[in-house]
Amino acid sequence: MKRIFLFFCLLSGLAASAQTLVTEDDRVFSPVIKSVQLYPVGKESVLPVIALNSSEQLLLSFDEISNSSRTYNYTFQHCDAQWIPSKLTPLEYIAGFQDDRLRDYSYSSVTRKKYVHYELKFPDRSMMPKISGNYLLKVFEFDKDKPVLTRRFYVVNTRVSVAADIVASPNTALRETNQKVNFQLDYTGLPVSSAYNDIKVFIMQNARSPWGLMNLKPTMIRGTQLIYNDVNINDFAGGNEFRRFDTRTLRLNSERVERIYRDTANTVMLLTDRPRDKPNYTFLFDNNGKYFIGNQDGRDARTDGDYAHVYFNLAANKTDREGTAYVVGQFNNYQLNEQSKMSFDNLSNRFYTDISLKQGVYDYEYIWVDQSSKKVDRIMLEGTHFETENDYQLLVYFRPANARWDELVGYRLLNTGVKK
Incomplete structure (x- = not known):
């Protein structure tokens, strides 16, 4: 599936920079x-980034659909910039125990x-990067080696400064649809022997790594500044703004909900969605693909938030003989699967x-996979506009x-600046 994502990026023109296959x-x-x-404690909408040797912690939470609890343990693996496991032993990147137990759970x-809710705050004194x-x-x-779940997180030791801005595409054919990221780094104090070989920068839109771009070479070097503004990169x-629905209450129909059935199980029927590949941009409030657990009818959504079968339906003006539609968001890690x-x-x-x-509250979008070409297309059903509000994450690596x-030596969060 990752190869399909890469193939799409190459065909669509998103991959002006070198691609990485995680x-x-x-x-x-x-x-x-x-x-x-998984997010920093107290910052639910933020990428899981913490500073090295700081008191910052991440919060992992998940549910297991069960009437009884299990004994779960955790560990973490150091990876390189392309998410290939580093050739290091755990003793070289973990201080303390090499694994530990999840002790915080509730029914x-x-x-x-019925489910069991688990939580973990880390790192702590027993186990730290x-x-x-x-x-x-x-x-x-x-x-x-047989985990029930994995999650990526980032530990940064800030040693470079990052300046960046977002502009319209220099390609006149893409000016109304694309957003170009220009940026520059200052590595003063960093022992760089070859700026073309020692530093690489990965850029994600809304924290979606399959569509990310790896910058291996700067456009120009000016002293200790690396400038990345070539017309052919980071476009x-x-x-479009994500679609979304709200199920914080199951007692009445809310945003994008057509009908709710409550019997032995909860069933939520969403309103019919239609393609949005229109030339004109329409503003919609969204959370850039994220989802947030909430229950307006209870006291603590972690344990009294209920589950529901949510039915999505899409009038795509196409049939299954032409291709396949997928519904994705952060809630399923944007994965195209069964x-x-x-x-x-x-x-x-x-x-x-x-x-x-x-x-x-859930953000989601539709992705189309063509039957004959197998091309993955996130534009056909949703459209694309320069005005769309997006987050961009820049991660700077030094080797x-x-x-x-x-090493992760720099991190910068950008936003297109369009107010929600």
């Missing part, structure tokens, strides 16, 4: 594990779907699927000659 990713390997979230209450870089958190029951399709794949109903001429989701790992 090997370690956010995954859920057990069908009973739901609603996995759901007054919910139709020793070096900066990309890390993969692994939660497992018995064997750390992203702006996309769980996000939509079936086609010949009677209604619509694509549909249902996904079990916890109460909250001097003969070093054995990539």
Whole structure:
């Protein structure tokens, strides 16, 4: 599937810079594990980035659909800039124990779907990263090589400054649809022997790594400044604002909800969605693909938020003979798989699927895969506009000659500046 994403990027013109194909990713390997979230404590909408040797912590939370608890453990793996495991032993990048137990869990209450809610705050004194870089958190029951879930996080040791801005595409044909990121680095004090070989920068739009761009060479060097502004690099399709729905209450129909059934299980029917590939931009409030757990009818959504079968339906003006539609968002890690794949109903001429989701506010979008070419297209059903409000994450990596790992030495969050 990752090869399909890469193929799409190359065809669509998003991959003006060198591409990376990640090997370690956010995954859920057990069908009973739901609603996995990882973010800095107190900053639910932020990329999981913490400073090296700081008191900052990340919060992992997830549910297991079960009536009884299990003993889960965790560890983390250091990776290079392309998410390939580093050739380091755990002793070289972990201070303290090499794995530890999840001890914080609680049972759901007054919910139709019974589950156990788990939480973990890390790092702490028992287990802490020793070096900066990309890390993969692994939660497992018995064997750390057989995790039930994985999540990426970042440990930064800031040693470079990053200045950046977002402009319209210099390509006149893409000026109304694309957003170009120009930036420059200042590495004063960093022992760089070759700026063309020691430093690389990865850029993501809305934290979606499959569509990210790896910058290997600066456009020009001015003293200790590296400038990346070539007309052929970092030109992203702006996309469209995400669609969204709100299930924080299951007692009445709210945003984008057509009908709610409550019996032995909760069922939520969403309003019919239609293609948005229009030439003119329309403002919609969104959360840039994220989702947030919430329950307006309870006291603590972590344990009294219920699950519901949410039915998506899309009138795409296409059939399953032409291709396949997928519904994706942060809630399923934007993965194109059997769980996000939509079936086609010949009677209604619509694509549909249902996904079990916890109460909250969800962003989502539709992706089309052409039957003949197998091309993955995130524009055909959603459209793309320069005006779309997006976040961009810039991650700066440093690896001097003969070093054995990539350090994360800079991080910058950008926003297109369009007010929501």
